[in-house]
Amino acid sequence: MTASVTSLVNQPYKYGFVTDIESDTIPAGLSEDVIRLISAKKNEPDFMLEFRLKAYRQWLKMDEPTWAEVGYAKIDYQKIVYYSAPKQQKKLNSLDEVDPTLLETFEKLGIPLSEQKRLSNVAVDAIFDSVSVATTFREKLFEAGVIFCSISEAMREYPELIRKYLGSVVPVGDNFFAALNAAVFTDGSFVYIPKGVACPMELSTYFRINNGDSGQFERTLIVAEEGSSVSYLEGCTAPMFDTNQLHAAVVELVALDDADIKYSTVQNWYAGDANGKGGIYNFVTKRGLCQGVNSKISWTQVETGSAITWKYPSCVLVGDNSVGEFYSVALTNNMQQADTGTKMVHVGKNTRSTIISKGISAGKSENSYRGLVKIGPKADGARNYSQCDSMLIGDTAGANTFPYIQVQNNTARVEHEASTSKIGEDQLFFFRQRGISAEDAISMMISGFCKDVFSQLPMEFAVEADRLLALKLEGSVG
Amino acid sequence: MISENSPIILSVNDLTANVDGTQILKGMNLEIKAGEIHAIMGPNGSGKSTFSKILAGHPAYEVTGGEVSFLGQNLLELEPEDRARSGVFLAFQYPLEIPGVSNLDFLRVAYNSRQKHQGLEELDAFDFDELVQQKLDVVKMDAAFLHRSVNEGFSGGEKKRNEILQMALLEPKLGILDETDSGLDIDALKIVADGVNQLSNPDNATLMITHYQRLLNYVVPDYVHVMANGRIIRSGTKDLALELEERGYDWVLDEAAAGVA
Numbered sequence: 001m002t003a004s005v006t007s008l009v010n011q012p013y014k015y016g017f018v019t020d021i022e023s024d025t026i027p028a029g030l031s032e033d034v035i036r037l038i039s040a041k042k043n044e045p046d047f048m049l050e051f052r053l054k055a056y057r058q059w060l061k062m063d064e065p066t067w068a069e070v071g072y073a074k075i076d077y078q079k080i081v082y083y084s085a086p087k088q089q090k091k092l093n094s095l096d097e098v099d100p101t102l103l104e105t106f107e108k109l110g111i112p113l114s115e116q117k118r119l120s121n122v123a124v125d126a127i128f129d130s131v132s133v134a135t136t137f138r139e140k141l142f143e144a145g146v147i148f149c150s151i152s153e154a155m156r157e158y159p160e161l162i163r164k165y166l167g168s169v170v171p172v173g174d175n176f177f178a179a180l181n182a183a184v185f186t187d188g189s190f191v192y193i194p195k196g197v198a199c200p201m202e203l204s205t206y207f208r209i210n211n212g213d214s215g216q217f218e219r220t221l222i223v224a225e226e227g228s229s230v231s232y233l234e235g236c237t238a239p240m241f242d243t244n245q246l247h248a249a250v251v252e253l254v255a256l257d258d259a260d261i262k263y264s265t266v267q268n269w270y271a272g273d274a275n276g277k278g279g280i281y282n283f284v285t286k287r288g289l290c291q292g293v294n295s296k297i298s299w300t301q302v303e304t305g306s307a308i309t310w311k312y313p314s315c316v317l318v319g320d321n322s323v324g325e326f327y328s329v330a331l332t333n334n335m336q337q338a339d340t341g342t343k344m345v346h347v348g349k350n351t352r353s354t355i356i357s358k359g360i361s362a363g364k365s366e367n368s369y370r371g372l373v374k375i376g377p378k379a380d381g382a383r384n385y386s387q388c389d390s391m392l393i394g395d396t397a398g399a400n401t402f403p404y405i406q407v408q409n410n411t412a413r414v415e416h417e418a419s420t421s422k423i424g425e426d427q428l429f430f431f432r433q434r435g436i437s438a439e440d441a442i443s444m445m446i447s448g449f450c451k452d453v454f455s456q457l458p459m460e461f462a463v464e465a466d467r468l469l470a471l472k473l474e475g476s477v478g
Numbered sequence: 479m480i481s482e483n484s485p486i487i488l489s490v491n492d493l494t495a496n497v498d499g500t501q502i503l504k505g506m507n508l509e510i511k512a513g514e515i516h517a518i519m520g521p522n523g524s525g526k527s528t529f530s531k532i533l534a535g536h537p538a539y540e541v542t543g544g545e546v547s548f549l550g551q552n553l554l555e556l557e558p559e560d561r562a563r564s565g566v567f568l569a570f571q572y573p574l575e576i577p578g579v580s581n582l583d584f585l586r587v588a589y590n591s592r593q594k595h596q597g598l599e600e601l602d603a604f605d606f607d608e609l610v611q612q613k614l615d616v617v618k619m620d621a622a623f624l625h626r627s628v629n630e631g632f633s634g635g636e637k638k639r640n641e642i643l644q645m646a647l648l649e650p651k652l653g654i655l656d657e658t659d660s661g662l663d664i665d666a667l668k669i670v671a672d673g674v675n676q677l678s679n680p681d682n683a684t685l686m687i688t689h690y691q692r693l694l695n696y697v698v699p700d701y702v703h704v705m706a707n708g709r710i711i712r713s714g715t716k717d718l719a720l721e722l723e724e725r726g727y728d729w730v731l732d733e734a735a736a737g738v739a
Contacts, residue, residue: 429537448580
């Protein structure tokens with residue numbers, strides 16, 4: 001890679017600041033006592049403690065997965081802080097009582113929470129380290145029958161819903177990181193859309209890791225009842241530390257008959273420096289269950305941050321005629337590693353799935369797509385279309401595609417397409433010879449490459465995503 | 479169109495250049511005035527394509543000596559995009575396909591970059607659309623091509639026409655056509671040549687790089703230069719091209735060798 005390509009992809013991370021705030025942090029380490037302490041701090045119902053302990057006991061017997069195309073030093077799970085929360089008064093009556101330092105922090109991140117400045121058509125749940133600090137527009141949503149709150153509150157206020165659905169899509173022992181999450185998760189968002197309701201605004205959760213030693217283990221649960229629909233977006237950032245922080249989240253989606261859930265992610269965790277020092281380990285389990293007939297779950301993700309990403313948002317298509325979609329842009333630069341993709345499991349008849357994956361690799365990064373399309377024996381008439389495109393920027397990055405296809409029904413139709421393209425010296429020279437600067441050339445080529453995915457994002461965020469990618473690549477081509 | 483008093487557009491003096499440590503240009507000299515059409519011919523490997531890329535500023539080539547002046551300014555000091563914005567245009571031998579970037583967007587951004595650089599008004603999408611519709615006639619291109627990705631799935635002839643369309647929009651002072659005739663059937667060649675002729679005027683100049691005489695039947699040059707081994711070894715008028723067509727390159731090379739020896 002020539003100097004000009006290199007100088008183009010490297011843009012300083014602008015969310016790397018640390019908020020100085022007094023916090024309630026427990027000592028590092030994991031044991032049944034720690035789990036009991038977390039559960040007590042959160043004032044949870046007893047069934048939650050049982051849920052956690054069951055998960056922990058299973059986790060102890062599990063091994064960390066090694067099949068992903070990523071490499072990192074062994075994680076010492078006893079060195080992680082499993083609970084860290086900003087100190088604040090016990091009970092808040094309104095957002096105005098939230099610590100101003102926290103409001104400022106989110107404001108700096110472009111997420112205004114205060115009544116006057118908030119985005120007019122987006123409700124936000126803001127999560128800082130282990131806890132939710134604020135949720136906007138709750139009353140307005142409640143009028144429509146929509147529940148949008150932190151999962152801690154949901155456990156206390158809607159225990160029957162939590163008991164019914166938590167762990168129903170991703171069981172406590174599903175995999176190593178999901179089990180760890182089930183044992184120690186501290187907060188996250190809960191969304192419940194009642195029968196026949198189209199959620200009147202975009203819902204959004206913003207995750208911020210602040211503490212250098214803490215892990216973030218959040219859990220999100222979205223339940224869409226019959227005939228309802230919701231669009232949900234999550235965003236994430238973290239300060240720059242020389243050490244690695246673990247982020248092991250679980251997201252579960254349940255769509256009943258005719259329900260429609262759209263889940264979008266713009267992930268911009270700190271990725272580490274150019275030499276691969278520091279950054280977030282993003283080991284996440286996301287799965288949606290299309291339980292009802294004609295239900296639909298659509299995942300859109302823009303993954304630009306994290307030192308390591310291990311993430312496969314999936315759909316289990318149980319209801320007949322249900323639809324699963326996965327639209328992904330994963331960008332890696334410098335020493336970042338990403339192993340990401342999806343699983344589409346077709347169980348019901350005439351189920352359909354679409355996978356559009358765009359991987360962009362720059363610097364010395366490694367970017368792998370890993371996807372499973374499974375058609376079960378009863379999935380008559382199931383269809384899948386997969387398209388996996390890779391773009392290499394410069395000549396020192398790596399891209400891999402690992403498609404797995406398992407078909408047990410001969411009426412199914414499965415299509416897979418793949419392509420590789422390149423932004424190299426000659427492409428840039430072509431643009432520059434027409435008077436277009438290298439920066440503009442890259443941004444045009446990247447936007448063009450990603451447009452099938454960006455067009456799936458909610459309007460407000462599509463522009464943001466475009467700009468984020470351009471910033472991330474600044475200095476990478478030359 | 480040639481006049482002794484025409485301003486000099488390009489002046490190349492004793493230019494030498496390397497790629498990967500190997501010397502490719504070994505003392506190029508060339509002067510092109512406004513209103514002139516020049517052709518550089520020569521056997522494969524003579525350095526003629528390299529010369530065109532060096533004028534445009536391709537970063538793979540290292541200029542090791544000599545001077546290039548373009549409209550009185552030192553061309554070698556300029557970044558490739560600034561050379562383009564100042565009026566140097568290179569029609570590529572193998573135009574690249576750029577998936578995902580629409581031809582129309584590409585043309586508009588290129589056009590506006592030049593407008594901005596020259597302190598002229600940038601056009602919005604509507605006004606630009608009007609302008610580009612007129613220019614399509616120069617190369618008899620269908621408007622449908624504007625909405626496809628740049629060169630993606632275009633035939634060889636369509637790619638070359640697209641290059642001339644870009645030239646028509648950017649109205650360069652110096653248009654360099656690198657083997658524009660290669661891979662064209664006779665109909666496409668006529669369309670491309672006709673486009674080049676329409677764009678030629680007393681204020682600009684054209685430099686054609688070609689291996690064959692064929693293109694020169696349609697775009698008639700004022701001067702023909704033969705390049706071999708990194709320098710121009712003979713210059714003449716269009717008759718020289720005809721003679722080369724008839725007798726091949728060997729006799730010029732032999733005479734040049736004899737002259738040097």
